[in-house]
Amino acid sequence: MCIRDSSYCGSSHVVELRDTRRLVPPEGVIPFAVPLGVARQAMRTWFRRKKLKGVKMTPIRGMYWPAWTFDLGGEIRWWVSVEGERKQIAHQIYEDDILVPASRKLPEDLALGTLLHYRLSAIVPYDEGYLADWPAEVYEISVSDASLVARRIALNKFRQDMQRHLERMSHNVLSLDTSEMIVESFKLVLLPLWVAHYRYNETDYIIAVNGQTEKVQAQEPVRGLRRLLGSLWET
16 A cells, blocks of 8 residues: 555654554465464473473464554665764665564564564465464554554664764764655555463463464563562662
């Protein structure tokens, strides 16, 4: 869905769409490729690697997890100090298929880590038949809110690239202008995910397995000295 003509395209804050009040249908889906037994074994392997013993886990649930993908374009302008003089540099930007969670099923840091491991080349056109044996969550996060996260991801990547560039040039960054960085298009996709909760030391955590690549992402308990320091800090 192209939104280049939106009056908010030049804004550094929000992408607002006329049809955001209506439910946006998914345009693509990545079919499940990891069966339950493989997902369960991947979780067990993760627990062994992390040396977590006595873990109690809820039943593993497979589901299609909604996410937004964004294509960002335009330019970022930045000002640097070169031998005491202020200089403006314009950098053309294009980021393809930035994935952003459309559900609050997982905490944001865990969700963003999980999204890194999907291969979007496997997306196929959405068909209700893929959901015949699987529940699918309806998105909770609007495209407007998700676009802010996509912009933040693109800007963080640009900052990292820029920092490496400036380290070679010995320039000091004075400011950045992202008002010309725009969301060119977006779509809603459904991604396969296995999710469970586990309990360790009287605390509940979330563990997830990518239903396409078998990659595990999980909340990890804070143990040992880190836990002690954390409790001391709280007191």
